Amino acid sequence: MSKKIKLGILGGGGDSLIGILHRVASSMYDQYELIGGVFNTNIEESRKFANDIGIGTNQVYQDLDELIAEEKKLAEEDRMQVISILTPNFLHFSMARKLLENGFHVICEKPMTTTYEEARILAEAQEKSKSIFAVTYTYTGYPMVRQMREMIRNGELGKIQKIDVQYYQGWINPIIHDPDKRSSTWRLDPEKSGTSCCVGDIGTHGFNMIEYLTGLEVKKILADLNHLYDDNVMDIDGTILLRFSEYVKGVLRTSQIATGEENNFKVSIYGDKAGLKWEQENPNYLYLLQEGEPLKVLKPGHAYNSPFSLDGTKLPPGHPEGIFDSMGNIYRGVARAIKNENYHPWEFPTIKDGLRGMNFIEKAVASHAHGNVWVNLED
Ligand SMILES: NC(=O)c1ccc[n+]([C@@H]2O[C@H](COP(=O)([O-])OP(=O)(O)OC[C@H]3O[C@@H](n4cnc5c(N)ncnc54)[C@H](O)[C@@H]3O)[C@@H](O)[C@H]2O)c1
Secondary structure, eight states: OOOSEEEEEEEOOTTOSSHHHHHHHHHTTTOEEEEEEEOSSOHHHHHHHHHHTTOOSTTBOSSHHHHHHHHHHSOGGGSOOEEEEESOGGGHHHHHHHHHHTTOEEEEOSSOSSSHHHHHHHHHHHHHHOOOEEEOOGGGGSHHHHHHHHHHHTTTTOSEEEEEEEEEOOTTHHHHTOTTGGGGOGGGOHHHHOSOSHIIIIIHHHHHHHHHHHOOOOOEEEEEEEOSSTTOOSOOEEEEEEEEETTEEEEEEEESOSTTOOSEEEEEEEESSOEEEEETTSTTOEEEEOTTSOOEEEOTTOTTSOHHHHHTOOSOTTSOOOHHHHHHHHHHHHHHHHTTOOOOTTSSOBHHHHHHHHHHHHHHHHHHHTTSOOEESOO
């Protein structure tokens, strides 16, 4: 009998962007077996997709209610243990809540819900259930992000004094100027996306990354968002000032109208001794900046990296680690947690990160709506 963790997927069908990333990531360390799910809203499409990827159709269902009812009839060893939610945002909350209430572990795409209130309800449900719950802030799994985190936490930068994170894309530029084209993406529909497009979709990665790397919490924010047109209700660009304390400040810049940009996510953290810079489009290079010293470039797989970074590197130096590897590391952390094995608490983002993310999105929108004012992130 397979000892692999039985995985189901909601969404992520052949028509989706993110499905392939989760399927490859889940297979990377031979920990999971994908056995079924609800890949899209049409059962015939779901079955066809299951056939296409060679997993059979016995555990492919019409919808989540049928999935839960039928899976619970199966012997425990045949049943799905963990379910990944890869649908548009508005479905995350109801799906995750039902799964927790029925004893499944959950891997949920970001943003975790569409409102902070939903996120709070979900956190309570998870607390009661004791299920493992991961939120896929994908970029935290890169070996050099892990290395950056360890160096910052070990004090190698000294006292943190400046934080700068940027996430620029340009993909919405050809859509946003034509009102007819806007309906081609659910991300511009508040019913499906939530109150924010750009901050919710990619700004939230930046927010999670800086808290993940530094261990500092953002206490206050001031957001200046851009909708570009009066008849577009969703932000598609924003600049957000961040205050961690009176003497630790930063900025988060995010855009989907940075024309020509692809996935330009970069983060720079400066302390009083040194600085570190990392860019998602060149993820194998971590830049160490020191006054009066030549620039140092750290790379994955070398013994000078921390055990946590090396644990997320599969091959010797020189073999690039990309986004599939990063998500693979997150899936492996979740597998270790499900199997009750030792795992590093930072191997995968949790429901707490999802909750912080929803607080940030909602407060950014509120800050802008109230005339670009400072807003506390505390309750
Ligand atoms: N972690 C990341 O870096 C990252 C990157 C991209 C997207 N995402 C997140 O992943 C999620 C999906 O994004 P996407 O770009 O893949 O969207 P998409 O529109 O490309 O795909 C959504 C999929 O969900 C399916 N679906 C819709 N309603 C469903 C239902 N009721 N039941 C089952 N399946 C249903 C669709 O058929 C499709 O297969 C979003 O929450 C998004 O924010 C995360």
